[in-house]
Amino acid sequence: xxxxxxxxxxxxxxxxxxxxxxxxxxxxxxxxxxxxxxxxxxxxxxxxxxxxxxxxxxxxxxxxxxxxxxxxxxxxxxxxxxxxxxxxxxxxxxxxxxxxxxxxxxxxxxxxxxxxxxxxxxxxxxxxxxxxxxxxxxxxxxxxxxxxxxxxxxxxxxxxxxxxxxxxxxxxxxxxxxxxxxxxxxxxxxxxxxxxxxxxxxxxxxxxxxxxxxxxxxxxxxxxxxxxxxxxxxxxxxxxxxxxxxxxxxxxxxxxx
Amino acid sequence: xxxxxxxxxxxxxxxxxxxxxxxxxxxxxxxxxxxxxxxxxxxxxxxxxxxxxxxxxxxxxxxxxxxxxxxxxxxxxxxxxxxxxxxxxxxxxxxxxxxxxxxxxxxxxxxxxxxxxxxxxxxxxxxxxxxxxxxxxxxxxxxxxxxxxxxxxxxxxxxxxxxxxxxxxxxxxxxxxxxxxxxxxxxxxxxxxxxxxxxxxxxxxxxxxxxxxxxxxxxxxxxxxxxxxxxxxxxxxxxxxxxxxxxxxxxxxxxxxxxxxxxxxxxxxxxxxxxxxxxxxxxxxxxxxxxxxxxxxxxxxx
Numbered sequence: 001x002x003x004x005x006x007x008x009x010x011x012x013x014x015x016x017x018x019x020x021x022x023x024x025x026x027x028x029x030x031x032x033x034x035x036x037x038x039x040x041x042x043x044x045x046x047x048x049x050x051x052x053x054x055x056x057x058x059x060x061x062x063x064x065x066x067x068x069x070x071x072x073x074x075x076x077x078x079x080x081x082x083x084x085x086x087x088x089x090x091x092x093x094x095x096x097x098x099x100x101x102x103x104x105x106x107x108x109x110x111x112x113x114x115x116x117x118x119x120x121x122x123x124x125x126x127x128x129x130x131x132x133x134x135x136x137x138x139x140x141x142x143x144x145x146x147x148x149x150x151x152x153x154x155x156x157x158x159x160x161x162x163x164x165x166x167x168x169x170x171x172x173x174x175x176x177x178x179x180x181x182x183x184x185x186x187x188x189x190x191x192x193x194x195x196x197x198x199x200x201x202x203x204x205x206x207x208x209x210x211x212x213x214x215x216x217x218x219x220x221x222x223x224x225x226x227x228x229x230x231x232x233x234x235x236x237x238x239x240x241x242x243x244x245x246x247x248x249x250x251x252x253x254x255x256x257x
Numbered sequence: 258x259x260x261x262x263x264x265x266x267x268x269x270x271x272x273x274x275x276x277x278x279x280x281x282x283x284x285x286x287x288x289x290x291x292x293x294x295x296x297x298x299x300x301x302x303x304x305x306x307x308x309x310x311x312x313x314x315x316x317x318x319x320x321x322x323x324x325x326x327x328x329x330x331x332x333x334x335x336x337x338x339x340x341x342x343x344x345x346x347x348x349x350x351x352x353x354x355x356x357x358x359x360x361x362x363x364x365x366x367x368x369x370x371x372x373x374x375x376x377x378x379x380x381x382x383x384x385x386x387x388x389x390x391x392x393x394x395x396x397x398x399x400x401x402x403x404x405x406x407x408x409x410x411x412x413x414x415x416x417x418x419x420x421x422x423x424x425x426x427x428x429x430x431x432x433x434x435x436x437x438x439x440x441x442x443x444x445x446x447x448x449x450x451x452x453x454x455x456x457x458x459x460x461x462x463x464x465x466x467x468x469x470x471x472x473x474x475x476x477x478x479x480x481x482x483x484x485x486x487x488x489x490x491x492x493x494x495x496x497x498x499x500x501x502x503x504x505x506x507x508x509x510x511x512x513x514x515x516x517x518x519x520x521x522x523x524x525x526x527x528x529x530x531x532x533x534x535x536x537x538x539x540x541x542x543x544x545x546x547x548x549x550x551x552x553x554x555x556x557x558x559x
């Protein structure tokens with residue numbers, strides 16, 4: 001493998017991806033900001049003022065990490081799945097296949113593009129939340145690690161979804177029927193300590209709960225679950241998805257006939 | 258040196274369709290080679306296996322001496338592909354499409370920008386560099402595909418029906434461009450339905466039918482295999498019957514015109530003499546159809 005060539009190819013994919021989501025910022029960056037600000041106003045402001053503190057912090061403050069995480073998850077996933085599937089649909093993915101771009105570089109390039117969008121949206125929501133409530137970050141390393149690994153995981157998941165997708169419906173099914181419910185039940189708006197024991201146990205099978213809870217630990221130092229376990233779990237999921245994507249690409253699934 | 262060496266190449270799709278049934282094909286470095294065949298004959302599948310778009314079932318393929326599966330990066334880097342369908346991002350600007358493709362091949366950005374400018378100027382697309390691809394005409398899109406395929410300076414250019422839907426003037430300018438490219442040393446493999454195009458441009462030809470090469474060789478030797486050529490002869494007079502000594506003649510719907518078969522051993526001078534002997538005057542003489550087309554149809558019939 002010619003390292004220099006692959007490096008340039010990687011830069012090209014990332015430049016193309018960043019160029020794409022910044023060019024259509026009104027479709028990619030603005031909507032999550034509007035959505036999350038509505039959550040802040042309605043749940044945090046109107047309803048939250050009537051809810052008592054959770055683990056020593058106001059409800060408005062409590063939901064901030066979860067809302068940022070929602071933005072990171074949905075945008076890193078959506079960026080990769082829509083961009084890569086569109087490339088498949090319009091056949092311009094062939095531009096990369098006929099060139100000497102390795103599978104690893106294609107995966108890395110799209111994943112990196114998705115992560116950048118997810119993290120940029122997260123950063124924008126973080127900045128916007130300062131208008132609603134001031135905060136300090138208790139554990140910056142956990143804060144960064146959970147944000148980056150979550151963006152990576154969902155960018156990888158978006159790529160896998162795009163590989164399998166055969167029509168545009170296939171790229172919305174996962175988001176609508178799996179990702180969105182898991183995110184809402186992932187402890188964004190509540191602590192699982194408030195749930196009956198049965199639902200607490202069920203909730204622990206939801207991977208998004210570990211991300212939201214770990215990220216909240218990075219923010220405020222409060223948690224329902226072990227954040228180190230959460231990080232390890234995230235890392236393991238990223239490795240599994242990377243290997244699965246590369247295996248599917250090597251077989252040519254969804255890319256070659 | 259061989260630019261392409263294909264041996265016993267087979268491809269069976271998951272649907273059970275056997276697209277290639279043991280293809281053997283050799284293209285020498287510097288050749289301008291035509292691969293002819295009807296729709297569904299296996300041309301695009303064959304090209305797809307060379308550039309990694311189609312997984313072959315068995316056989317071997319070498320590009321400039323290297324097996325494509327063992328050295329995918331090197332072999333792909335030496336190939337430029339002009340596909341049959343427009344497969345660029347139609348929402349992208351013309352210049353970006355070419356520069357991005359150069360990046361995929363690992364060409365540094367500064368160099369990519371310079372090469373793109375030259376190619377777009379050569380192919381008369383420079384004025385359209387900031388237009389999105391969706392706003393180009395069909396002919397411009399074809400030229401954009403050529404620019405994109407050449408941006409990494411490939412040694413082998415593969416063109417899959419490059420002039421489909423292109424008007425006559427543009428077709429001729431594309432032919433001139435490809436001839437010049439070949440003269441400069443680029444090996445060209447061309448698939449086309451336009452047999453005149455193949456006869457005009459290519460030194461060698463292979464004909465593929467039902468996934469098998471049924472004929473290959475130099476254009477000249479293949480054309481020499483034809484037993485006769487048919488000429489449409491238009492006379493000043495309206496001969497009701499035509500008896501030309503040594504030639505077979507057949508009336509057409511136009512009372513002035515007759516189709517005359519000239520055998521491989523016969524000459525046009527002999528035909529003129531036979532016409533003169535009948536006291537007739539020729540006002541127009543045309544080949545009836547393209548010679549390669551006749552050969553192609555004969556082969557498919559047989």
